[in-house]
Amino acid sequence: MKGLFLSHLEKRAEAHEFIRKGLKQDLTSHICWHVYGLLHRGEKNYEEAIKCYSHALKYDKENMHIIRDYSLLQVQMRNFEGYTDTRYQLLQLKPNNKLYWIGLAVAHHLNNDHASALHVLDTFETSLNELPVNYLDYEHSEMLLYKNLILEEMGDLKVALTHLERIKKNVLDLTSWKESKARILMKLKNFELASIIFSELFESNSDSLEYLKGLEECRGLNRGQPNENVNKVIAFYENLKNMYPKSHIVQSVPLFYTKEENFSNALSEYLKPSLLKGVPSLFVTLKDLYNEEWRIELIYQLLIKFYDNLVNIQKFEESEEELAAPTATLWTAYFIAQHFDYLRDSDKALEWIDVAIDHSPTLADACMIKAKILKHAGDKKSAAEAMNEARELDLQDRFINTKCTKYMLRNNEDLKAKETIGLFTKADVDTIEDLKEMQCMWYFIELGKCYSSQYNFEKSLKTFKFVDKVFVDIFDDQFDFHSYCLRKMTLTDYGKLLKTEDTIKKNKFFVKSSLGALNCYEKILDKKLGKDSNIFNGESDESKLSVSEQKKLARKQRKIEEKLLKEKFEQESKNKENTKTNREKTDEKKSNADTKKIEDDDPEGKKILELDIDIILKEAIKTFLEPLLEFSPSLIEGWCFGIEFYTRQEKYLLAWKCLKTGVKLSKFDPEIIKKSVKFLHHFYENFDNVNATVSEIFFSELMEIDPFELNLQDEAKNKELIKTTLDKLMSKLENFNTTLHQFVLLELHLELFNKDSQEAFINFQNYFKGKKVQTIRGWECKRFGWEAEFKLNEEKDDKIVLIGMDMAKKILTYIRNIKEFDDKNEILEFFKNFFVKFDALI
Template identity: 40%
Template sequence: MPPSNPLPPKENALFKRILRCYEHKQYKNGLKFAKQILSNPKFAEHGETLAMKGLTLNCLGRKDEAYEYVRRGLRNDLKSPVCWHVYGLLQRSDKKYDEAIKCYRNALKWEKENIQILRDLSLLQIQMRDLEGYKDTRYQLFTLRPTQRASWIGFAMSYHLLGDYEMANSILDAFRTNQMKGPYDYEHSELLLYQNMVLAESGQYERALLHLHKFQSQISDKLSIKETSGEYYLKLKRFKEAEAVYEDLLKRNPENVMYYQKLIEAKQLSDPDEKVAFFDVYKKEYPKSIAPRRLQLTEARAQAFGRLVDEYLRHGLHKGIPPLFVDLRSLYADQSKADTIEKLVLQYIENLTKSGTFSSEPEEVKQPASALLWAYYFAAQHFDYKKDTDRALHYIDAAIEHTPTLIELFIVKGRIFKHAGDPVSAYQWLEEAQAMDTADRYVNSKCARYMLRAGHVKRAEDMCAKFTREGVPATENLNEMQCMWFQTEAAAAYQRLHQWGDALKKAHEVDRHFSEIMEDQFDFHSYCMRKMTLRSYVGLLRLEDVLRSHPFYFRCARVAIQVYLRLYTQPLQDAPQTAEPDTENLAPSELKKLRNKQRKAKRKAEQESALAAQVQVKREQHHKARQQQEQGDPEAPQLDELIPDKLARAEDPLQQAIKFLQPLRTLAADRIETHLMAFEIYFRKERPLLMLQSIKRAWRIDPLHHHVHSCLVRFRCWLDSALHSMNQSVAAVVQANCQQLFKDRTAIQMAEEYLEGPALRSQAGALWGSRELRRLAPSRAPHALRLATALHYADLSIQGCVEVLDSLREGDFGPCEEEIERYIEACRAKFPYAIAFKPAQPQTQPQSQTQPELNDNHVDDNVLQSTENAVSN
């Protein structure tokens, strides 16, 4: 369609040069040509030129001017597809994909066959998962460009993603037969494998197998052919063929655990003794392979297990394999196997100490001196796993005395202290390990993690700074590299230190990383179809659909929700204005001390201000350099800076919490914590239907969960007081759905029944149940207190005891100072290494640090004790 406001030849040539300058990123030249057109009074309001000037300004980072010019151009030429397309590009650069799609659709009203607009529209539709719209757009592109490979592939993929496998396969068949002629290359091979995947996902395994065999000569990935055909044979219950395939695969890679498992399935072995005999065959066939020996231990029973694990342990200790315990740890689920391993390891230590051999038999071969070291190392990890801290420390100290230069020993000693409830000693041992090899990034990261768990955030940043880019603050560089393990740990550390704003900042940074990852997929929509990496592309799309189910996001969302709930309950107060001290009535010595203190405070404030200014300058230089590198990239909008104090003083904390909750309700619906957090938010918002929905979902997962019980009791109490003022329709729905949950019981009856059931066998169940009982019936406080503070529960843990202690201190059981002291004494006897139960002591400064840190060493005792919440991690 010709433009609605055409330019004469001279100006039209200038306009085309603007387009070329934009394509070649020569933005300043493009502005010069636009100025030449717009300086002519006849074309001062030419819509398309104004729009292109705005687009060029957007690429130079002048966003406000860009929007002004594009909107002005659009007002002057509402029927121009160029103006609508440019406006769509502007909206896309701001990640406003829905608005951009509307703009592209308006552009297509005036130019229905514009290939570029259709391509841009299809990319936005697949980005937003508008699969029906994507299919229609790909069909239009297909009809306009039937000879292009991308048209066929995109059209077929649109049907595949919608689940219409037969149509997708027909399009791929037509393309392969009509468009693709030899010679066959890698891209043709990938297309065939993608077509095979479509057939398999439709459930037609026989057809998929025939297709695979028919085109195997044209497929480059021979390993994929074998693995896929083996899967199909198993699906079709053609076990003999599957057996042959997996035996052949084992010849290629005898360490692949999956091949052994599939071969057992093909041989239809179910008896453990048969499986042990099966692994014996492959141990002989592949004598150097570890996989059959390890898998055999999982299946072996009783006497056979003792013989096999003895052989496996001797080999590992002789060779000095550090992850030997981690390799065998899954066997500890069977207590008899754990006892057998313990007996053997203690026997090895005794014999190696006396005679240097694994057993006392005279013909036994003498072992190297390192065998005793690794036996100590294994024993320390073994007893740490059993929570026998004293014996674990005994063996790790023996190992360090044997070989004081082995870094792994110090790491294990730090881990033992962490599990024992002393994160401070834990990080100090990790710090010593890191000092032995400053070039080891793993040890550096491990040490930083332990520092964060001990509440030493600044030291952790300094530790990470050894491996980040010079001239940029460590936190900035870690954020730029999307180092989410550090940020999730830092968020939890700030939460334990009650630094709510910093905790929220880290949580929001992680959330932004996930948004960036989702936006980054935009670049792959056209790339993957162009390069024919179609299977990987489909995998990418499916990964992005469930991206926020990742543990990193769940952890950061949990921290953010907990902090926002706390800030809703206890909002931050404005800092009080400090009054001027009365210097007139002070003694000369006191006045001198005051002046010195004021000078020190002023000097410290100046130093901090100078450091902050220096960091800000470096940050600005860093951002400026990045902008210069990315100049011309309209896809990189500047994000608002995350200011901790501003985040901590959010106007509506519950609404902010819901933003973190929404992805979890969709993608982490199988986790009970998701629904419990949802209830806590909606309980405070007094939304009965959403409260009910959250409770029902949590109740279906685990009706005996302690937090579910608390939610049920509180919901019942809330309904008793609010039901009469509730909307009649809502009240009817709530009452109809609560029958199964409440079973005509009052809140107090529910609390009493819960404490009489199986919940009383767990520490958490006793705490939550007794807390609800005491709240409903204050006269039952002594009984509730006895249940909460008992130490006979099977799942007794340091973290559980800390939660009980926090609950006592917060007054959930009323005033009970004496009971708190008795409970601390009892916990100290039970967990002698846990710092949460040690008497308050002044913090001692490690030798490696000379200056005290405000956020690390000057911490409230209660805050320091709350670091125990990290121990179970």
């Protein structure tokens, strides 16, 4: 008992000690084991807790409390078989408790044993002593719907349907009931009846895309092939438009079906009211129309016509009688700007957004779009400035504040960003602490990226790890629901919850943080291996600054920090005054101060540098790589990291598996070629240490699958095969005419075959000679970059290279940092002139 108390007093170590003492006294005491289990559970160490509980049960088989807790742990660990057994035991002990009946049914269902689940529910229902026919009770209603779901999942749809009809009078949640019915009818292909139900549902929510799709399907209108029965579709929507004039989707969806000759008219009908009213999100709703060239052209023509007419005669069209409001001009220009931004024509987009801003300089939305365009053009600094202007126009808008914080982080201004987001966090708590408390993941992901781009990978990794912790917390949070959902009978939704929790790491925040974290691990490992990574990390850029400049920088930084501290102090003293009168609040503050005392002993995250390489690798793979590959298999970046990390672990077959999967996703992705070359190189260098079976499997698969189409059939299966593959892959890369491929080639030469650096640079320069540079949306989205350039080269003009600011900056840094060679200055000058457009960085 003392142990239990201590654990609640935050004295973990002592608590363990005391409980162990207790156990030593009497190993057969179920109480001691139970308490030990509780302690482990409190620490979220579920595996240990389960062990303790099973010990406790050994000595007291019929203790309800222990069995119930035990079952909760089992479902948390997804041990459904054990869970079913335990639940059965509970029911036997207390057969008159409704909860245990339901619990057993759920357990059977989770264990994929639908028939038993159904049987339990049936028995339970018959045991309920004659309910009144129209018995209405929420819990009962949920139970019935749950039973219906089981019936539906068992596949006997007709039975499910009859059951559904029978329970209707006892069901409270009629929307779910109707949804189930429509779903079952659709599966039974009874479209006529389903259509009636969907109509009813659509009536209740006429902006639901799901119901609308259902309706379409019932009418045999296939979304995939809109050309087949266009007239039917249009008529169907005309009808709906009359019935639900206020529904937005009924207005916008038919545009996707409209044929070229009617498109302008239909679009014009749709656009005019929105442009008059001023709908900032108008472009977003129509973005999906941009998948056809002719549509893009027609949209542009229509908007330009509107704009000219509005400027000259204040009407959309000459035939109109009423004058349009001046805001219509504004929103039209605003739309056109987004149109060009979407087509990656940043210059024209900027021209048009300036038209909108000149028209109404007070509109924050327009400034936001300007920031967005600048971001896409790769100019993070101006983007952050523009977003800050938007923020200043409307200081109470949390959304803009948030966006602004994000843009600042992208521009490496972490202190300023903290200040900005701090305007909206709790006043009496530290900004970062509050953001952690609120599990504000986007902030930490952006902050992590920000540290990464400052080459502070340790701190960055620490930040990304926090995001992972949030996911662990989310998974832990379900624990309370195991008992709560059973008690409240929200069984259908409980099932959904469990499914969501199982795949929680699909979430884009987890994906983003994993990619960021893996990148940090890679850099940290390089650092530990003592690789000369100076060329790549740009740190020397800073060290090249003269001493006085460095001092200046430091002083500047200090000034900002001092200013922040001062402001914080002022704010805090203000808060103190406010709270003086309110004693309760001051108490709260005290407790806050108490928690703050637990200070982070490693704020920079440097401790990781002390760990062994193997441990770091294992941690990276277990925490980030494995879940990433499992839950986001369509993400090529994940497979690239897979190759990288498994190669480092010398698990060549796993790396090879990642390579195969990655190549299947995108054959000549520059990143995957880069990682593959590195893998082959490493394999070649360490070939003598490799197990013969491994190399045997590798060789035969390599020749059979030949992922990069290198024609390897005639080669002998030995070490030299790797070398041949490597060389062939490199020459393949040389012939690939995109900036990113050439850049990867350069990087590989510098990284693996350092001796060729001079030649590599000259080759790289040759690629650019006689070409024109064109900016592209931020080069961070590399894949998009090379695909766009590839398309451009194929179709129009191979004299243009697409390049983003990041890329240009990297190239210049590389050249600056590489050791002296004959033509170095000349090459540097060439690229400086080449990138003259990005004068900000030269």
